[in-house]
Amino acid sequence: MSQPLTARRSEGLTGRLKVPGDKSISHRALILGALATGRTQITGLLEAEDILATARAVAALGADVMKDGDRYTVIGRGVGGLKQPDGPLDFGNSGTGARLMMGVVAGHAMTVEFTGDESLCRRPMARVLTPLQEMGLEVEGEGTTLPLTLRGTQDLIPLRYELPVASAQVKSAILLAGLHAPGRTSVIEAMPTRDHTERMLRYFGAEISVEDREGGGNIVTVCGDAELTGASVYVPSDPSSAAFLLAAALIAPNSEVTVEGVLMSPTRTGFLETAREMGADIEILDQHEASGETIANVRARTSNLKGVTVPAARAPSMIDEYPVLAMLAAFAEGETRMQGLAELKLKESDRLAATAAGLSACGVEAEVDGDDLIVRGNGGAVEGGAMITTHMDHRIAMSFLVLGLAAAEPVTVDDGSMIATSFPGFVELLSGMGAEIG
Numbered sequence: 001m002s003q004p005l006t007a008r009r010s011e012g013l014t015g016r017l018k019v020p021g022d023k024s025i026s027h028r029a030l031i032l033g034a035l036a037t038g039r040t041q042i043t044g045l046l047e048a049e050d051i052l053a054t055a056r057a058v059a060a061l062g063a064d065v066m067k068d069g070d071r072y073t074v075i076g077r078g079v080g081g082l083k084q085p086d087g088p089l090d091f092g093n094s095g096t097g098a099r100l101m102m103g104v105v106a107g108h109a110m111t112v113e114f115t116g117d118e119s120l121c122r123r124p125m126a127r128v129l130t131p132l133q134e135m136g137l138e139v140e141g142e143g144t145t146l147p148l149t150l151r152g153t154q155d156l157i158p159l160r161y162e163l164p165v166a167s168a169q170v171k172s173a174i175l176l177a178g179l180h181a182p183g184r185t186s187v188i189e190a191m192p193t194r195d196h197t198e199r200m201l202r203y204f205g206a207e208i209s210v211e212d213r214e215g216g217g218n219i220v221t222v223c224g225d226a227e228l229t230g231a232s233v234y235v236p237s238d239p240s241s242a243a244f245l246l247a248a249a250l251i252a253p254n255s256e257v258t259v260e261g262v263l264m265s266p267t268r269t270g271f272l273e274t275a276r277e278m279g280a281d282i283e284i285l286d287q288h289e290a291s292g293e294t295i296a297n298v299r300a301r302t303s304n305l306k307g308v309t310v311p312a313a314r315a316p317s318m319i320d321e322y323p324v325l326a327m328l329a330a331f332a333e334g335e336t337r338m339q340g341l342a343e344l345k346l347k348e349s350d351r352l353a354a355t356a357a358g359l360s361a362c363g364v365e366a367e368v369d370g371d372d373l374i375v376r377g378n379g380g381a382v383e384g385g386a387m388i389t390t391h392m393d394h395r396i397a398m399s400f401l402v403l404g405l406a407a408a409e410p411v412t413v414d415d416g417s418m419i420a421t422s423f424p425g426f427v428e429l430l431s432g433m434g435a436e437i438g
């Protein structure tokens with residue numbers, strides 16, 4: 001059942017708060033925990049629908065997943081040791097969960113049906129299936145969208161693969177399959193994407209190397225027949241979730257908000273870099289290392305913003321933040337052009353089209369020009385007063401609710417229920433900052 005939500009113009013948003021754990025690291029902690037021998041303890045795991053779907057999937061494959069207070073424990077079955085599940089694996093709305101687990105199932109002699117919700121069943125899977133089929137995975141039928149039945153094998157062949165799209169999900173699926181293949185599996189990426197799989201694999205004891213690729217990017221190589229050992233994982237706050245609260249503070253008058261313990265991996269900080277180029281008053285405080293990642297407190301204050309050009313090369317480091325960046329652009333003076341965003345058409349919805357349509361409905365000049373998104377702000381005044389179609393997309397819902405906090409008229413999103421897929425507590429945290437939302 002859809003749950004409309006409305007945000008009204010609010011002033012003086014303030015607070016020092018934490019957002020839930022990083023979604024990418026949470027998926028990987030559960031998956032590597034299941035593939036390791038022994039006990040993996042995870043603190044700060046994101047308890048959102050996408051992650052709970054991955055937890056159910058690894059449990060269906062034979063790992064023990066237990067919760068005790070705010071700590072999760074996974075008892076793994078070792079690389080190649082998972083068992084045939086009794087029924088289909090349902091990944092709900094989550095592209096990451098489905099695609100990474102395809103890499104895992106590829107390395108086991110089992111037949112597994114993968115499925116998901118209406119949005120996930122529209123998303124392209126060939127990008128993962130093609131390299132995994134080269135390694136030995138079999139796919140029943142001709143389809144390349146879920147539901148799909150996959151047959152893995154214990155005799156995977158190692159692969160050297162050049163990514164045709166900048167995608168951490170594809171890279172990770174191949175590396176996870178590579179754990180099961182004898183020899184070295186390499187993924188060549190022209191643009192560096194988030195590197196959480198590589199970092200965590202090394203932390204769990206896999207042999208993995210990252211070399212510079214000539215002309216830019218990386219060559220990531222994992223050694224097969226790997227053994228992983230259970231470890232303790234701390235999940236820092238998700239920078240993609242933090243971006244919504246920081247954006248709200250930047251556009252709502254008289255606001256100052258600090259988000260604590262945010263993951264600051266350079267593969268994830270494109271939003272902060274771009275917002276600063278737009279003139280945002282953002283400060284990075286108390287930066288330090290924790291569990292092999294850099295984290296910091298991030299403070300944002302109401303700012304006068306100006307339009308900028310965002311180069312395509314920055315896209316992987318802020319791929320999920322473009323819809324909310326577009327909301328900042330709506331309040332900026334002048335044109336913001338976000339370049340090279342073909343991948344955004346393939347997310348939970350076509351985010352380029354959904355963002356441009358929603359902004360136009362709110363009286364903001366916005367258009368899609370090929371793979372670019374263009375937003376023309378007029379320096380602070382946004383009408384609002386629209387009902388936004390979210391197309392089962394959590395980030396579209398959250399972005400337009402943020403816009404509504406600073407628009408002249410209230411903004412309603414047709415369905416806020418999908419927010420729970422990545423950011424449980426979003427509405428409550430904003431309310432706690434003084435926002436009129438509900």
Ligand SMILES: O=C(O)C1=C[C@@H](OP(=O)(O)O)[C@@H](O)[C@H](O)C1
Nearest residue numbers: 024096166167168169170319320
């Ligand atoms: O690897 C990951 O955890 C993710 C990678 C990105 O997708 P792509 O790999 O498709 O760019 C991102 O959009 C998604 O939210 C999480």
Ligand SMILES: C=C(OP(=O)(O)O)C(=O)O
Nearest residue numbers: 093094095096097320347
């Ligand atoms: C694209 C996203 O996630 P996924 O691909 O895992 O569904 C997202 O969270 O914005």
